[in-house]
Amino acid sequence: MKVLVIGCGGREHMLVKKLNQSARVTEVFVAPGNAGIRAEATCINIAIDAIDELLRFAKKEAIEWTIVGPEIPLANGIVDQFRAADLNIFGPTKAAALIESSKDFSKTLMKKYHIPTARFQTFTDSNQAKLYIKEQGAPIVVKADGLAEGKGVVVAMTEQEACEAVEQMLESNCFGAAGAQVVIEEFLIGEEFSLFAFVEGEAVYPMIPARDYKRAFDGDQGPNTGGMGAYSSVPDVSEADLEFTTETILKPVARAMVAEGRPYTGVLYAGLIQTVSGIKVIEFNARFGDPETQVVLPLLENDLIDVIEAVNAGVDPKLTWRDGYAVGVVVASSGYPKVCQKGVVLPKLPETIDGYLIQAGTTFDDQQHLVSNGGRIFLVGSVQKTLAEASEEVYRYLRNIDQMDNFYYRTDIGVI
């Protein structure tokens, strides 16, 4: 079976590793991939948003399954186009991907179907938004409605900060059309976790929870990033918490999407927070998360293609999970998330690791040196019996890398 993966980050590298373990997969293609993926799959030079070209490629190569990593092609309707051409593709349609591509849509849906989430209101008028902020007081959260590469959320500690965020989005159009509406919501306090589920219509098959570290520096300091590391499973998320999340959040939202005429298929990502008044939704994403995928998939025992085919056929994929914990730590360019110097030669990576290496923003320069090509460069992961052992193994490896001057990583991932 030939499989096509769309994307170029760490998530896609992990998907490739998992697909290469499948007895049924003969060749994995990745559009466009990265330097690490090149060693494990056939990279093709097609951009993630060039849907017509991707479609032509999938037809020409007789690809049996296409798996979409990032949100942009989903929001642009890649699933609709592939299905119209009778090609198998795993992900939500454009209408269903709206659960990620419009925060107003997702919040309104949750309100209508009584799915627990922060109180909110949506605005297009800057003055009205600012009045609401003054009424509600700070801290308060301002979110651009549309896709903004994870940069569209401002957790404002003061009313002034919140008003400035509104001005930037609604008056200065800093996110273009994605910021033409803003959602302003209640600030929630608690520990966050992510839970992915395979979904087909009303059928929901949750994976195991993961915890992502969004801030750049140790102790959750510094700016928000795409994620500096993750671990799975999460000891402080109990079986009862998972049951609650499945029954009051995941299943109701899947039913809601069917009721709204937007049946969901693919991986649904729930970003959750454990507040004093229970678990609530921070956001939904229409895809696997990054870097959580790099710690969830190493624990999945099933063949990923079997899972996708079962889910697609409406059959329980009977997910089984390895005992133990996975920890993944991201190594990023020193200026990340503000500036990412590209073309910096990567340090030499020691070969002995009781774990795995995942590449993200990497490429080869003209002299065939492995160089940086983005903010998050690579991830070091390990699966061990305990969270502490997994974390220790990853940090033991990282401490053995020389020439890390142009890169940095957090030193507290999975250290609890």
Ligand code: AMP
């Ligand atoms: P998002 O891009 O929606 O995942 O938001 C990025 C981060 O902002 C989340 O992981 C939270 O840490 C924080 N955040 C988003 N919404 C809220 C909220 N209502 N209350 C507190 N923190 C939030």
Ligand code: GLY
């Ligand atoms: N880890 C956050 C995301 O994938 O959006």
